[in-house]
Structure formats: structure tokens, C-alpha cells
Amino acid sequence: METQWLIRNAMPHEFERTGQLMVDAYIALEAFPGPDEEPRYYQMLANVGTLTEKPGVDLIICISGDGVIAGAVVYFEDMAHYGSGADVSGEKEAAGFRLLAVAAHTRGCGIGKMLVSECIRRAGIQKRRQVIIHSTKFMRVAWGMYERMGFKRAAELDFTTGRVVVAGFRLGL
Template identity: 55%
Template sequence: MYTIRNAKPEEFEELGQLMVEVYSQLEGFPKQSEQPEYYKLLAGIGELTKKPNTELIVAVSPEGKIAGGVVYFSDMQYYGSGGTATQEKNASGFRLLAVAPAFRKQGIGKLLTNECIRKAKELKQAQVIIHSTKAMQVAWKMYEELGFKRSEDLDFMQEELPVFGFRLRFK
């Protein structure tokens, strides 16, 4: 059974390395040399917790290994994406979901996603907003199975990379 909890500061560096490893291996996703600032964000993932209403959530294996992580925002103004998402009110969001290769196909991504949805519902938010790319088809399918719907009004370009918005409305 995996434990889902907020990351401890001493885990930030390991989680940042996991993020860089996962994103750099995505087929069709920009490489570190193409988007160095994005990879700097991934490597320094713990820095995002300095923003208000922002949590770094991890899944920890029974053996104490970090299996994956995600950044949850209970206030979209701190979400930090392109496009219009940061103007959304009464909404939570999450970004930068990653599962370590050794822990894939065990439902870790779904556990992390469900924790973000649970937090949003607890805060009585109207919706959860996320973004994905064509390189993240596995996650994309999972989000749709959980009820997220494509929201073209949230789409934006990250340099040369098209980024696609999704919403999960609660009412």
C-alpha cells in the first residue's frame, strides 16, 4: 500500500531528479537543451512549495521509496502555466505529475490525481484544471477515465510545444 502525503524538504532534490528523468524520456517532449528553463523548474520542484496554496504531494512505497509526485495548487493564480488557467476562480489545479519508471502500471498516477481531486472537493472548489501534451498519452487517457474533459479555452503554446487544457467539473 502506497502512502500519499506532502513531500518533506529533504525529499525535494530526489523528486526533482525523478521529474527530470521522467519528462526527458517522454517521446516527442522537448529535451533539456531545447527548454532549459522548464527542466530547471522540474529539478527545483521543491521551490514551488514556497508559493502560497501550493503543495508537493508524493506517493511513497511500503519500502519508503518515492514512487511519484505531483504539484497541487488550491489557488489557480499560483499555477504558473501559460494561457488563461491562472485567471480561473473557485478552481484547483495540478501540474508536473511524474511516476518513477520502476513504479509504473501500479496506479500511482491515479492515486496522486485522486488526492488532488479529494483536496479540491474538500475546499468545495467547482473544478480541477490540468494540462497535458501529446507526449503524455498514458496520463491523458487516465485523466479522461477520471472524468476530465478537454477544454480548448485553456490550451497554450510552451515555446514550440502545444499544451492542452482539461477540466473536471464537480457540479
């Protein structure tokens, strides 16, 4: 029997589990800086639920009927609280998402695409004109998925943090 997945906002009692999923997913990225190199980044991942304290910020999860969290992403209704190293606060009529993570045991099941599609859907309902995201070469599977879903490179949104070059993308709605 095929697993049925539900996409919804995470509940506070799921924040810790979701944060651990994100930490595990990012640690597993080949050559991506680890917790010793980027302790503040991994602390932010572990405590990802605290981002929802800001207005218009949702932690969206993909969860099975029996409570297994397969993936998560943080959605920003507008760019005021996006909080990446890029200055995108001036991007008007834009939504964004960050920190897409899929559990190792569910990769290849379309979880990432479902989460991204939900972010695009929400942006459309909120009458945003574009969705802005960032990715790195370490995340080549996600990068390819974004491009297949219609996101276009936006070099003006690029930035560098530590030794990581972070590439900006836009999707017009």
C-alpha cells in the same frame, strides 16, 4: 507481498529526490523536448520543491514504507500560482495540478491515478467547483487516464510553448 503506498506532502529533505524523479520521467517521454531545448523547464522540474514557497501549493508524493518515491504531482489550491503558459488566474473556485510524474519502475501500478485522485479529493475538501489541468500529446498515457477519470477537454485553456501544444482540461466537482 504487495507494496503499500502512502500519499502525502513531500518533506523538504525529499525535494531534491522528487525533482530528479520528475526530470527523469520527462526526459523519458518520447519526442518531448529535452534539457538542451527547454533548460528552464528542466531546471524548474529539478527544483520543484521551491514551488511550495507559494501559498496553497503542495508537492504531493507517493512513497513506499521503505522511502522509495514512486511519483509526484504539484497541487494548486487555487489558480493564482498555477504558473503554466495559460492565463488561468481568473478561474474562480478552481484548483489545479501540474507536473505529474511517475518513476519508470512503478509505471502501471496505479501511482498516477492515486496522485490525481488525491488532488481531486483535496479540491473537494476545499470546496472547489472544478479542477483544471494541462497535458500534451507526449503524455498520452496520462491524457487517457485523465479522460477516464472524467476530465473534459477545454480548448479555451490551450496554449503553445516553444514547439509544444499544451491542452487544457476541466473536471467539474
